Amino acid sequence: MSSKKTSFLSRNLFEHEIIKDSVFLNRDIMTPHYIPSKLLFRDIQIKEITTNLAPLFKGLRANNLFLYGKTGTGKTATAKFVLREFEEFASKNKTTNAKTIYINCRIHNSKYKVLLKILANLYPDKDFIGFSSTFLHEKLMEYLDENSMKLVLILDEIDKVKDVDELVYVLTRCNDDLANASITIVGISNNVFFKQRLDPRTRSSLCEKELVFPPYNANELKAILSERVSLAFKKGAVSKSAVALAAAIAAQESGDARTAVLLLLRAGEIADSLQKKRVEEVDVLRAKESVEEEIILSMINTLPEHEQLVLYAIASLTIAKKGIKKISGFSSNNTLSQLSDVVLISGEIYEEYLTIAEKLKGNAVSLRWFQQYINELEMHGLIAVAEAGRGFRGNTRIIKLAYDAEKIKNIIEKNFS
Numbered sequence: 001m002s003s004k005k006t007s008f009l010s011r012n013l014f015e016h017e018i019i020k021d022s023v024f025l026n027r028d029i030m031t032p033h034y035i036p037s038k039l040l041f042r043d044i045q046i047k048e049i050t051t052n053l054a055p056l057f058k059g060l061r062a063n064n065l066f067l068y069g070k071t072g073t074g075k076t077a078t079a080k081f082v083l084r085e086f087e088e089f090a091s092k093n094k095t096t097n098a099k100t101i102y103i104n105c106r107i108h109n110s111k112y113k114v115l116l117k118i119l120a121n122l123y124p125d126k127d128f129i130g131f132s133s134t135f136l137h138e139k140l141m142e143y144l145d146e147n148s149m150k151l152v153l154i155l156d157e158i159d160k161v162k163d164v165d166e167l168v169y170v171l172t173r174c175n176d177d178l179a180n181a182s183i184t185i186v187g188i189s190n191n192v193f194f195k196q197r198l199d200p201r202t203r204s205s206l207c208e209k210e211l212v213f214p215p216y217n218a219n220e221l222k223a224i225l226s227e228r229v230s231l232a233f234k235k236g237a238v239s240k241s242a243v244a245l246a247a248a249i250a251a252q253e254s255g256d257a258r259t260a261v262l263l264l265l266r267a268g269e270i271a272d273s274l275q276k277k278r279v280e281e282v283d284v285l286r287a288k289e290s291v292e293e294e295i296i297l298s299m300i301n302t303l304p305e306h307e308q309l310v311l312y313a314i315a316s317l318t319i320a321k322k323g324i325k326k327i328s329g330f331s332s333n334n335t336l337s338q339l340s341d342v343v344l345i346s347g348e349i350y351e352e353y354l355t356i357a358e359k360l361k362g363n364a365v366s367l368r369w370f371q372q373y374i375n376e377l378e379m380h381g382l383i384a385v386a387e388a389g390r391g392f393r394g395n396t397r398i399i400k401l402a403y404d405a406e407k408i409k410n411i412i413e414k415n416f417s
């Protein structure tokens with residue numbers, strides 16, 4: 001029997017049928033859930049996290065860690081990668097009882113929900129829903145103490161926890177009362193303003209050690225993509241220039257590996273739908289707009305409600321003003337990813353936001369929070385902000401929307417309907 005035949009038979013018949021007419025060998029490898037077994041350009045971060053957690057296996061305490069960097073810089077992938085190694089070593093190492101729990105705070109977004117999630121993991125047969133958080137806290141302490149457990153808690157997207165100061169306080173206080181057990185927190189966030197928001201005491205306990213994840217450049221993204229493509233696509237099914245283009249687009253926009261991977265996934269799907277044997281630059285270009293939309297959609301959906309309403313106010317005003325420009329003959333073609341040509345002033349946005357928030361939610365945030373939200377929207381690249389300069393009052397800032405106003409308005413409207 002030829003080796004070709006053997007490899008055909010070694011594949012499931014249905015799997016074979018599905019990939020027969022596709023550029024993909026294993027499409028799953030291009031999806032966000034996949035954790036790569038090899039992480040490029042993150043050696044320093046991997047080493048730092050490992051060195052920091054290793055003392056737990058010697059019966060000592062470890063520092064709490066705070067990992068931050070822009071979206072798509074590999075924070076989650078790196079943390080999960082190290083956790084896998086940690087768990088593997090913990091299962092072999094009989095002298096120390098150590099364990100990791102990964103929590104996505106986008107879903108578990110309050111102190112209570114995080115505590116519930118921890119207990120669900122520690123006591124899989126019990127249901128603690130409805131018990132007070134004091135009770136949950138006591139059960140957690142009891143478990144750790146009885147098992148002399150060194151627990152590593154990964155709080156991914158920790159900025160999404162509403163009462164984060166209280167959560168960090170409760171968890172770190174556990175350590176004061178535990179002799180042979182401990183909790184080490186690994187907090188992760190892509191929000192550069194998150195630290196400023198914290199109570200100084202929380203900040204110093206959560207950020208005992210900090211680790212930055214810088215954006216990737218085009219060459220790094222190319223290497224990351226090439227590695228992924230060799231596993232996910234059939235041999236020769238993606239042209240080198242398509243890989244380079246996806247890397248260049250992602251590097252230019254944000255240095256975000258998620259965008260880069262998603263571009264090639266969608267480009268592969270487009271090639272399949274056109275029954276092409278090879279993914280080329282043109283497919284990456286075709287994929288660009290839908291990927292941009294996907295990324296913006298998921299970003300907007302994770303913003304706090306009132307931050308969405310501030311963005312909604314900006315989009316509404318932009319549309320209203322664009323209407324005026326059109327009538328007066330000043331309109332220009334405003335395509336997605338181009339900055340809007342409508343310039344707004346922070347004061348008028350706040351007024352508009354107040355009206356919208358009162359109508360939809362019956363309350364509104366203070367001017368201070370509003371300014372914070374403007375900073376965050378700029379950080380996410382959804383708006384561009386500049387100081388208004390002379391001729392304007394004090395803190396006035398001028399603001400432009402970075403994406404299509406109609407699309408943004410539609411996305412947010414769905415969230416509030």
Ligand SMILES: Nc1ncnc2c1ncn2[C@@H]1O[C@H](COP(=O)(O)OP(=O)(O)OP(=O)(O)O)[C@@H](O)[C@H]1O
Pocket residue numbers: 031032034035036038039040041042069070071072073074075076077078189190213224257258261
């Ligand atoms: N160094 C790397 N090598 C290989 N793949 C990577 C690397 N960094 C990131 N990726 C891939 O890029 C995607 C995004 O990475 P990840 O989810 O870790 O980003 P993140 O920093 O957690 O972003 P966010 O702040 O939005 O949660 C994932 O598919 C991940 O597998």
Ligand SMILES: [Mg+2]
Pocket residue numbers: 075076077156
């Ligand atoms: Mg992440």
